[in-house]
Amino acid sequence: xxxxxxxxxxxxxxxxxxxxxxxxxxxxxxxxxxxxxxxxxxxxxxxxxxxxxxxxxxxxxxxxxxxxxxxxxxxxxxxxxxxxxxxxxxxxxxxxxxxxxxxxxxxxxxxxxxxxxxxxxxxxxxxxxxxxxxxxxxxxxxxxxxxxxxxxxxxxxxxxxxxxxxxxxxxxxxxxxxxxxxxxxxxxxxxxxxxxxxxxxxxxxxxxxxxxxxxxxxxxxxxxxxxxxxxxxxxxxxxxxxxxxxxxxxxxxxxxxxxxxxxxxxxxxxxxxxxxxxxxxxxxxxxxxxxxxxxxxxxxxxxxxx
Amino acid sequence: xxxxxxxxxxxxxxxxxxxxxxxxxxxxxxxxxxxxxxxxxxxxxxxxxxxxxxxxxxxxxxxxxxxxxxxxxxxxxxxxxxxxxxxxxxxxxxxxxxxxxxxxxxxxxxxxxxxxxxxxxxxxxxxxxxxxxxxxxxxxxxxxxxxxxxxxxxxxxxxxxxxxxxxxxxxxxxxxxxxxxxxxxxxxxxxxxxxxxxxxxxxxxxxxxxxxxxxxxxxxxxxxxxxxxxxxxxxxxxxxxxxxxxxxxxxxxxxxxxxxxxxxxxxxxxxxxxxxxxxxxxxxxxxxxxxxxxxxxxxxxxxxxxxxxxxxxxxxxxxxxxx
Numbered sequence: 001x002x003x004x005x006x007x008x009x010x011x012x013x014x015x016x017x018x019x020x021x022x023x024x025x026x027x028x029x030x031x032x033x034x035x036x037x038x039x040x041x042x043x044x045x046x047x048x049x050x051x052x053x054x055x056x057x058x059x060x061x062x063x064x065x066x067x068x069x070x071x072x073x074x075x076x077x078x079x080x081x082x083x084x085x086x087x088x089x090x091x092x093x094x095x096x097x098x099x100x101x102x103x104x105x106x107x108x109x110x111x112x113x114x115x116x117x118x119x120x121x122x123x124x125x126x127x128x129x130x131x132x133x134x135x136x137x138x139x140x141x142x143x144x145x146x147x148x149x150x151x152x153x154x155x156x157x158x159x160x161x162x163x164x165x166x167x168x169x170x171x172x173x174x175x176x177x178x179x180x181x182x183x184x185x186x187x188x189x190x191x192x193x194x195x196x197x198x199x200x201x202x203x204x205x206x207x208x209x210x211x212x213x214x215x216x217x218x219x220x221x222x223x224x225x226x227x228x229x230x231x232x233x234x235x236x237x238x239x240x241x242x243x244x245x246x247x248x249x250x251x252x253x254x255x256x257x258x259x260x261x262x263x264x265x266x267x268x269x270x271x272x273x274x275x276x277x278x279x280x281x282x283x284x285x286x287x288x289x290x291x292x293x294x295x296x297x298x299x300x301x302x303x304x305x306x
Numbered sequence: 307x308x309x310x311x312x313x314x315x316x317x318x319x320x321x322x323x324x325x326x327x328x329x330x331x332x333x334x335x336x337x338x339x340x341x342x343x344x345x346x347x348x349x350x351x352x353x354x355x356x357x358x359x360x361x362x363x364x365x366x367x368x369x370x371x372x373x374x375x376x377x378x379x380x381x382x383x384x385x386x387x388x389x390x391x392x393x394x395x396x397x398x399x400x401x402x403x404x405x406x407x408x409x410x411x412x413x414x415x416x417x418x419x420x421x422x423x424x425x426x427x428x429x430x431x432x433x434x435x436x437x438x439x440x441x442x443x444x445x446x447x448x449x450x451x452x453x454x455x456x457x458x459x460x461x462x463x464x465x466x467x468x469x470x471x472x473x474x475x476x477x478x479x480x481x482x483x484x485x486x487x488x489x490x491x492x493x494x495x496x497x498x499x500x501x502x503x504x505x506x507x508x509x510x511x512x513x514x515x516x517x518x519x520x521x522x523x524x525x526x527x528x529x530x531x532x533x534x535x536x537x538x539x540x541x542x543x544x545x546x547x548x549x550x551x552x553x554x555x556x557x558x559x560x561x562x563x564x565x566x567x568x569x570x571x572x573x574x575x576x577x578x579x580x581x582x583x584x585x586x587x588x589x590x591x592x593x594x595x596x597x598x599x600x601x602x603x604x605x606x607x608x609x610x611x612x613x614x615x616x617x618x619x620x621x622x623x624x625x626x627x628x629x
Contacts (some may be wrong), residue, residue, distance in 0.1 A: 037419060039552075069535055077512040093419055094365050098559055099553040106595025113589045226430055226548065233423045280438035286425040291412050294424055298416045 004138040013144035017149025017251025022206035024231040026199020031240020040103040042225025044200045048207025053122035078202020114148035119215035151259045175238040236300030257285035260305045318567035344473040349573035352557040354526035356569035363499030368429025372402045372524040374546030376531020391454040402528025403521045410520035436543035447542025562608020571609040
C-alpha cells in the first residue's frame, strides 16, 4: 500500500466520520436529554437523501435541493415527534426500541412506494466538481473535501450552540438531570421537541451531503444508524464532544479497516483467503473496538450522567 | 391442578391444540404446513428470547445471530456431508451457546441501553461474518443438499413428520422454560429483573446467573436455527440481519411479558399477520409498521394479557353500578 492510497483512505475515513457525527449528534442529544432510544433516526438520514435528490432534480440545482430538504426533514422530525415519540418518553427502552422499529418499517416501505426500489442519483454541485492534486499524480474529489469542511463547520457551530448559548445550557442541563430542569420552570416538552426536530434536521443534512457520493436507496439509513449507535455508545451517551471523537474514530477504523485489512493479512497469508478474511475482519473491526471500549469503560469514553 | 391449569392457560393450550389438529382440519396442504412450521419455529426462537427479556430482564437486540449461527452450523456440516440430526443438533446448539458465552461475557457487564446496543453490535458482527463466508455462498446464501436425517431416516423430509417434530420441540421448550423459571436459578433471575440491588444484597453474584441464562437462550435459539434451515432448505446472511432480531423482540412484546406462553402467542400472531397482510398488498409494511407502533402504545399486557383484560371488563360490566 502506497502512502498516497493510505492518504486517500484516511481522508475518506474522516469524511465518513463527520457524516456519522452529524447523524450521531442528534441521536446522542435525543438519547441523553430524553432518555429515549430512537432507532428511526437513520430513517431521517435516508429521508434527507431522498428529499435532497428529488428536490434537486425538480429545482435543477444542488443548492436548491439542499435548501428545501432541510425544512422538509425538520418538518418530518416534528411530525414524528408529535405522532409517536411524545408518547414514548415515559415508557421503558424496550417499548421505545419496538415503536421506533415500527416507524422504520413504515418509512422504509413508504420510500419504496413513493420512489421505487431503484437507487436515485444526485449530481454534485458544479462549483465543487473536479479534483485537486494532493500528491503528484494523485487526485482527490473536491466534493469529498467539501463534505469534510461542512461537517467540521457544523460540528463547530454545534459546539458553540451547546456550550455557549442559553438553549445549549438547557440542553446540557436536561442531559444530566431532566426532572430538575423541569422543576426549575423550563418547558421541558418544548425543549424535547426542539432537540428532536433539530437532530432530525442534522441527520437530514448528512443525508443530503452524502447523496451525491452514495447511492440513494431504501434502507440506506439502517447501516448508518447502527454505526451511529456504536459512535454514541463509544463516546458516552449524551456527550456531543464524545460523539465527535468517536465518530471520527469509527469512520477511520471502518474505512481503513475495510481497505487495509486484506493487504495486511496478505503479508502472512495467501492472496485469496487474505481477501476474504480481511473483508470479514475489516467490517467487524468497529464492533470489536466498541466491545473493547465497553469492556474497559462500560459507560463510554465521556459519560455525561454521574 | 388440571382445571386450574386450563383456566390459567386456556389460550396457549387452545393454540397448541389447533396446531396439533391443523393437518386434519383443512390445513394439510403444502403451503399451509410450510407457514405453520415457520410459525412454530419462530415461536421456539421467541420462547428463547422471552427467557432473556421476560425472565432475566435482558433486552437483547441481537438474538437473530444465535438463530443464524444454528442455521450456519447446519450449512457447515451439510457442506461436509454430515446431515445426521444426532450430530447436527448438538453442534448447532453448542455453537450458538458458545457465541452467546463469548459475547455475553462482555455484554452482561453493561446494562440497560448499553446492553441493547452491544447485543446489536455483536449481532452485526455475526451478520457481516456470515456475508463474508464465500465458501457458503457469501451474501447469496447456501442451498442445502437435503434436510437433516433423524436416526438415518428421511423423517424430516415428510411434511407431516416435520410439522409434529416442530410442535414437539416447541412444547418441550415451553415446558422446559417453565421448569427453568420455577427453579432456584429461575427465581434468582426473575428477582434480579425486579430489583438487582436487593438480590446482590442477599449475597448473589448476578453475573454468572445472567451469563448462564444468555447461553441457555442462545442454545435454544440455535435449535430453532437448525429447524429454520431445514424448513427452508436454504440459509442466507439475512437470517442474521438486525431486522430479524427486531421481529423476534416484537413477537415477544406482542405476546406479552407476563408469562412464557406470550412468546408462543406473539410469534404465531406475527407470522400469520405478516402472511395475511402480504397477500393484501405489496406494501404490507405500510400497515404492519403502524400496527406495531399502536400495539406498543396501547396493548401493554400483550396478547397473553387480553383474556385477563376481557374478563375484567366483563366483571365490571356485570356488576351493578354503585355496588
